[in-house]
Amino acid sequence: MVMLITALLISGGASALLISEWSDAVRVVQVNERASDVRGGVSVALAGDPAMVAHNTTSKTITLYFLNTGNYDLDASNYEILIDGAAPPSSTETVLPSGTGWNPGDLLEIVLTDNTWTYADGEDISVFFVGVSERVNGNTHSATTNAEVRLNAFA
Amino acid sequence: MGASVGVGGLIIGISMLVVFSMAYQAISLQIESGVDRIEEADEPTPTFTIDDAVMFTGAIVDVTIADGGAGYSSGGTIEASSGNGGFSATYTINGTGAITSVVITSHGNYSSLPTLVVNGGGTPTSTASLTAVRGNVLYANITNTGSTTIDHDDVWMFLDGQNATRFSSVYNPPLTNLWFSGETLFLNWFDTGLPGNERLTLTVGKTTIGHGLW
Numbered sequence: 001m002v003m004l005i006t007a008l009l010i011s012g013g014a015s016a017l018l019i020s021e022w023s024d025a026v027r028v029v030q031v032n033e034r035a036s037d038v039r040g041g042v043s044v045a046l047a048g049d050p051a052m053v054a055h056n057t058t059s060k061t062i063t064l065y066f067l068n069t070g071n072y073d074l075d076a077s078n079y080e081i082l083i084d085g086a087a088p089p090s091s092t093e094t095v096l097p098s099g100t101g102w103n104p105g106d107l108l109e110i111v112l113t114d115n116t117w118t119y120a121d122g123e124d125i126s127v128f129f130v131g132v133s134e135r136v137n138g139n140t141h142s143a144t145t146n147a148e149v150r151l152n153a154f155a
Numbered sequence: 156m157g158a159s160v161g162v163g164g165l166i167i168g169i170s171m172l173v174v175f176s177m178a179y180q181a182i183s184l185q186i187e188s189g190v191d192r193i194e195e196a197d198e199p200t201p202t203f204t205i206d207d208a209v210m211f212t213g214a215i216v217d218v219t220i221a222d223g224g225a226g227y228s229s230g231g232t233i234e235a236s237s238g239n240g241g242f243s244a245t246y247t248i249n250g251t252g253a254i255t256s257v258v259i260t261s262h263g264n265y266s267s268l269p270t271l272v273v274n275g276g277g278t279p280t281s282t283a284s285l286t287a288v289r290g291n292v293l294y295a296n297i298t299n300t301g302s303t304t305i306d307h308d309d310v311w312m313f314l315d316g317q318n319a320t321r322f323s324s325v326y327n328p329p330l331t332n333l334w335f336s337g338e339t340l341f342l343n344w345f346d347t348g349l350p351g352n353e354r355l356t357l358t359v360g361k362t363t364i365g366h367g368l369w
Binding site for chain 1: 166
């Protein structure tokens with residue numbers, strides 16, 4: 001009888017420990033799985049005419065549009081953009097049409113300024129953009145896009 | 156002997172319960188992630204075409220009523236007295252026969268501002284003074300060639316790559332705000348100064364299509 005009770009206690013304790021550990025492992029996997037799902041729902045794309053990107057040769061500005069193609073809000077003020085591999089020294093951004101949060105389906109209009117630019121009309125440039133999502137389930141995720149576009153230069 | 160068998164049976168039973176519990180949680184996790192992936196894969200990419208697009212830069216986009224006149228009858232039209240630009244409009248009158256509002260039915264295209272006259276409006280006792288306002292009109296036919304229904308709010312338009320404009324802000328849908336698969340929409344976008352006259356570009360999600368304005 002003593003042996004039976006002892007065996008029951010030991011096996012019961014071991015079972016509880018195993019189930020608890022396994023549950024913890026599954027919970028961790030689920031958290032990562034959800035984070036991964038959110039990551040898949042964070043995306044951005046270049047919008048507008050890639051064959052006619054506005055370049056004002058007087059003010060030395062290039063205007064680009066990026067569309068939030070994901071399911072989660074993106075941070076409109078936290079991004080990096082490279083033109084031909086170099087970060088312009090100055091940029092201003094506006095969310096369209098609301099002007100507040102960069103929600104899914106909204107555009108971010110970015111006006112880049114670099115006084116050293118000497119691009120001519122019809123010249124092709126390389127654009128790389130990386131943005132960050134707002135915090136979702138405690139995590140932030142990045143979204144990137146890159147494209148080759150043609151400038152429409154005007155004074 | 157009996158006790159040993161009982162203990163063994165209990166240990167095996169509990170072990171099976173543990174294995175069952177682990178398997179249940181693992182299968183639940185697999186099903187959850189699998190369903191998520193199926194739902195993600197189920198979203199088709201929107202596809203569409205710009206069948207044609209043309210812009211007239213000398214169109215009449217508005218009519219200013221400086222003086223509505225008097226004695227007009229309904230049923231007449233407002234036309235341009237000179238040129239063959241093709242402008243036409245209808246009007247409404249008040250109780251004294253004065254023209255109170257104008258609805259443009261054809262914007263036309265003119266190299267200079269035409270004089271407007273009322274045709275078929277009866278015998279006015281006082282002639283109305285109407286002034287044409289020139290601007291740009293963009294006509295385009297666009298077709299949803301994909302399998303997904305597109306909300307008009309999801310369509311962004313660009314002229315010469317600038318001035319992003321939501322399609323829903325310039326298109327008046329006859330019924331709903333949805334662009335169904337296979338549906339062709341006729342866009343009649345007019346303004347006193349549209350910001351470009353070379354290319355029309357539409358962006359929906361990750362799909363961007365451009366078309367020259369001829």
